[in-house]
Amino acid sequence: MATYQFKGQDIVAPFRITSNEPAFVADTVSLKQRRVTQGSQRWELEFGVVMEDPADTFADMVSSFHSTVTMEMPQLNVRGETISSGTSSSQVSVNGTHAAGSTNVSLSFANGTIKKGRFIKFNNHDKIYLVTSTFTTGSGILSIFPSLRQTVPSGTQLLYRDVTDQITFTAYREVSNVSGIVYTDGILSEAGNINLIEAL
Secondary structure (H helix, E strand, C coil): CCCCEECCEEEEEEEEEEEECCEEEEECCCCCEEEEECCCCEEEEEEEECCCCHHHHHHHHHHCCCCCEEEECCCCCECCECHHHCCCCCCEEECCCECCCCCEEEECCCCCCECCCCEEEECCCCCCEEECCCECCCCEEEEEECCCCCCECCCCEEECCCCCCCCEEEEEECCCCCCCCEEECCCEEECCCEEEEECC
8 A cells, every 4th residue: 555644644554444334134034134225335444643743643633633634545556556556647527417326427538547446536525436347448437336425417527546636535533532642651652543434
């Protein structure tokens, strides 16, 4: 994984990305399972940071604990290459209007590919989406997860890492996180695990 930062501090492993999509599960008398999702989904991140400036980090964490925070959405490596060295360099926009609930979005011409497993956004709202099928050169359909959370009008720009400096993840800190700092041996300091919940 490339180097990413949270509030100016380098993120360190272990790093976790979780899709929280509540579902109801019930067994029938024949032991078949019935599963129903609510249709809601959010991304959750968990990681540690290298604290270069404990005082600055402490001040930020305490003073803005209940406010939204932003950071670049970490991208995963794809088949041995870094996500920031993709093959597409086109500005890409949406063809036609796509209603909330759609998992397929028609795109304008693009050169190269937008690979499966990349996180993307549309510039008319903050929700992060995952590409579920590699999109190749030319006009076509991009498959995403989760389904669109709001209508995406025709001409809306698709934001993806190859042509955009950042795919901004907007989140809240998990309320159970330490709202402060921990000192070890009076010298080393840490903020513990940081858990972020996507702000919907």
